Amino acid sequence: MAPGRDNDSNMIDAQRYPRLARIDLPADLRKFPEQELPAIAEELRAYLIESVAASGGHFGAGLGVIELTVALHYMYNTPSDRLVWDVGHQSYPHKILSGRRDRIETVKQKDGLAPFPRREESEFDTFGVGHSSTSISAALGMAIALHRAGSEPGESRRHVVAVIGDGAMTAGMAYEALNHAGGMEPSPDVLVILNDNRMSISENVGGLTKMLGRMMSSRTMNAMREGGKKLLGGRSRPAGRFVRRWEEHWKGMFVPSTLFEEMGFHYSGPIDGHDLPALIGALKTIKTLKGPQLLHVITTKGKGFELAEGDQIGYHAVGPFDPAKGMVSKPGPKKPAYTDIFSDWLCEMAATDSRLMGITPAMREGSGLVRFSKEYPDRYFDVAIAEQHAVTLAAGMACEGAKPVVAIYSTFLQRGYDQLIHDVALQNLDVLFAIDRGGVVGPDGATHSGSFDLSYLRCIPNMVVMAPADESECRKMLTTGFRHRGPAAVRYPRGSGTGVAVDELLDTLPIGQAELRRRGSRVALLAFGALVPVAEQLGSELDLTVVNMRFVKPLDRALLLDLARNHIGFVTLEDNAVMGGAGSAVAELFALEAIALPILQLGLPDTWLEHASREQVLAEAGLDLAGARRAVLKRWPQLTATINAPTINTPKLAAG
Numbered sequence: 272m273a274p275g276r277d278n279d280s281n282m283i284d285a286q287r288y289p290r291l292a293r294i295d296l297p298a299d300l301r302k303f304p305e306q307e308l309p310a311i312a313e314e315l316r317a318y319l320i321e322s323v324a325a326s327g328g329h330f331g332a333g334l335g336v337i338e339l340t341v342a343l344h345y346m347y348n349t350p351s352d353r354l355v356w357d358v359g360h361q362s363y364p365h366k367i368l369s370g371r372r373d374r375i376e377t378v379k380q381k382d383g384l385a386p387f388p389r390r391e392e393s394e395f396d397t398f399g400v401g402h403s404s405t406s407i408s409a410a411l412g413m414a415i416a417l418h419r420a421g422s423e424p425g426e427s428r429r430h431v432v433a434v435i436g437d438g439a440m441t442a443g444m445a446y447e448a449l450n451h452a453g454g455m456e457p458s459p460d461v462l463v464i465l466n467d468n469r470m471s472i473s474e475n476v477g478g479l480t481k482m483l484g485r486m487m488s489s490r491t492m493n494a495m496r497e498g499g500k501k502l503l504g505g506r507s508r509p510a511g512r513f514v515r516r517w518e519e520h521w522k523g524m525f526v527p528s529t530l531f532e533e534m535g536f537h538y539s540g541p542i543d544g545h546d547l548p549a550l551i552g553a554l555k556t557i558k559t560l561k562g563p564q565l566l567h568v569i570t571t572k573g574k575g576f577e578l579a580e581g582d583q584i585g586y587h588a589v590g591p592f593d594p595a596k597g598m599v600s601k602p603g604p605k606k607p608a609y610t611d612i613f614s615d616w617l618c619e620m621a622a623t624d625s626r627l628m629g630i631t632p633a634m635r636e637g638s639g640l641v642r643f644s645k646e647y648p649d650r651y652f653d654v655a656i657a658e659q660h661a662v663t664l665a666a667g668m669a670c671e672g673a674k675p676v677v678a679i680y681s682t683f684l685q686r687g688y689d690q691l692i693h694d695v696a697l698q699n700l701d702v703l704f705a706i707d708r709g710g711v712v713g714p715d716g717a718t719h720s721g722s723f724d725l726s727y728l729r730c731i732p733n734m735v736v737m738a739p740a741d742e743s744e745c746r747k748m749l750t751t752g753f754r755h756r757g758p759a760a761v762r763y764p765r766g767s768g769t770g771v772a773v774d775e776l777l778d779t780l781p782i783g784q785a786e787l788r789r790r791g792s793r794v795a796l797l798a799f800g801a802l803v804p805v806a807e808q809l810g811s812e813l814d815l816t817v818v819n820m821r822f823v824k825p826l827d828r829a830l831l832l833d834l835a836r837n838h839i840g841f842v843t844l845e846d847n848a849v850m851g852g853a854g855s856a857v858a859e860l861f862a863l864e865a866i867a868l869p870i871l872q873l874g875l876p877d878t879w880l881e882h883a884s885r886e887q888v889l890a891e892a893g894l895d896l897a898g899a900r901r902a903v904l905k906r907w908p909q910l911t912a913t914i915n916a917p918t919i920n921t922p923k924l925a926a927g
């Protein structure tokens with residue numbers, strides 16, 4: 272029985288959540304009197320805590336927007352009015368209020384609710400998200416299209432609201448949209464709510480953050496405002512108007528109003544984003560205004576759950592936990608994750624080479640730079656959510672002889688693709704890309720899938736692209752890429768590998784040389800990266816030749832041509848899209864060399880990989896042992912007979 276649920280129906284427990292139980296849709300929320308909204312918010316907060324404690328998932332950001340979510344659905348006629356959440360990790364309260372209350376505990380699980388808003392899931396999810404800083408562009412697009420379409424007779428003006436965090440507001444894309452909206456004629460009716468909680472996943476960084484911080488710590492400003500109000504009793508009198516002008520002048524020195532106003536937005540705020548009456552009051556006023564609006568709200572990430580308020584980074588996203596005790600780490604030895612291998616390597620390499628610079632676009636924790644940031648603060652660069660900038664920054668550093676390492680998730684490097692091509696590879700600069708979460712990511716789903724990197728990297732001239740079979744090899748590849756002259760990428764998966772002992776030396780591998788893991792007969796299995804262990808198991812079952820390819824680019828041409836002489840066919844195995852991936856590289860080589868042997872390319876299919884555990888997704892894609900076996904035997908049924916048969920000697924092969 273899930274907590275917060277009624278024993279018989281498994282629906283929400285109406286005794287404990289009397290109001291929330293009556294809210295199936297936002298229209299039900301809008302039937303409540305305004306005075307009850309704070310009580311509804313409290314129920315929503317308690318329900319969210321119980322649900323996420325049971326399921327795990329994104330947590331702190333949702334707690335921080337409880338009041339804002341209630342206020343928005345109360346004040347706007349959703350889904351007819353459009354509500355666009357940026358990133359969408361804060362959308363669980365929105366999901367609960369918009370028809371998904373009783374399924375919220377299935378979030379991120381196979382066949383459960385999506386981790387982020389998703390158009391297919393609900394008409395209240397107006398825009399699919401996961402990657403940040405898209406909300407203003409999307410909302411502006413909606414506002415323009417709605418305006419063009421016009422209203423039906425009798426229909427009131429439809430509103431469009433984007434909610435964007437101060438973290439997401441650091442990305443260039445947000446400013447591209449502000450710039451467009453602010454300069455448009457006629458000016459578009461769109462509301463941007465800046466949810467300022469001072470945090471990205473870790474502490475937010477950059478000039479904007481400093482500006483917001485100056486405002487928050489400005490006691491002068493508050494004292495002035497409060498004092499002015501008390502002294503003059505409101506703003507309607509002439510003296511009040513004078514004070515307001517005076518306040519506006521000073522405000523510009525402390526608050527971001529001028530920035531947004533100069534860009535063409537009407538700025539309101541800052542207001543306390545946990546104060547429902549204040550939120551409702553502000554939205555009532557803003558609803559009457561025309562043109563682009565920016566409402567600045569101040570919130571606390573993790574609000575209302577003490578542990579999450581106290582550890583905002585740790586509670587950004589959580590596994591299941593006990594609400595009374597919070598998160599407790601499981602006892603016993605753990606296999607190090609690839610991220611940990613990278614983290615140690617980075618610090619050790621930095622100790623040997625003072626030119627090394629570590630760059631992260633706002634993913635210090637996820638990408639394993641916490642230790643480096645402490646040990647080498649002057650060589651550590653968190654550039655905020657700015658992947659494009661991160662890549663070109665690295666290019667600039669490399670121009671001047673530094674050795675930058677860009678630590679980035681596969682899915683987020685997509686944002687910096689032109690910079691990778693145009694700024695790094697075209698100039699053949701020494702930049703190492705340490706690409707985490709390559710391949711199947713699991714619960715974070717399609718938006719975060721690292722399925723495309725091998726395809727999008729291998730077509731770029733000058734790139735060296737590596738995929739390690741295990742943790743020790745990952746370390747060697749990082750060293751290889753770092754010492755290589757020119758751009759290089761090491762792409763490794765989420766989680767831990769086989770648990771092999773990691774070679775402590777900072778050794779390199781010969782570029783473009785694969786490793787022959789097993790000599791078998793008839794068919795050769797060419798495995799890339801995380802799927803090498805699957806290949807080894809299958810190889811010994813079916814007596815196949817098994818190669819740990821190591822390099823997606825350059826391929827080990829000599830070995831492949833040699834194998835082509837004494838095998839009847841090839842299987843390529845990778846956790847990347849089949850299209851354009853590592854298997855395609857082999858097929859292209861064979862086509863070029865006029866080798867007419869069948870190649871069975873196993874990899875990720877041409878569909879979106881939905882959220883589920885990593886193992887479930889791999890199995891669904893046919894990339895677990897059973898799936899690979901099925902596919903190979905279907906192509907070469909004669910191999911069945913060789914299961915467990917003794918190894919047949921093949922002529923001597925080049926070993927890597």
Ligand SMILES: Cc1ncc(C[n+]2csc(CCOP(=O)(O)OP(=O)(O)O)c2C)c(N)n1
Nearest residue numbers: 332401402403436437438439470471472633
């Ligand atoms: C393009 C992109 N880069 C990185 C991320 C990873 N990420 C998810 S949430 C987040 C922080 C967002 O901060 P903010 O917008 O302030 O929201 P908060 O969590 O503080 O409410 C980051 C960096 C992402 N989702 N998209």
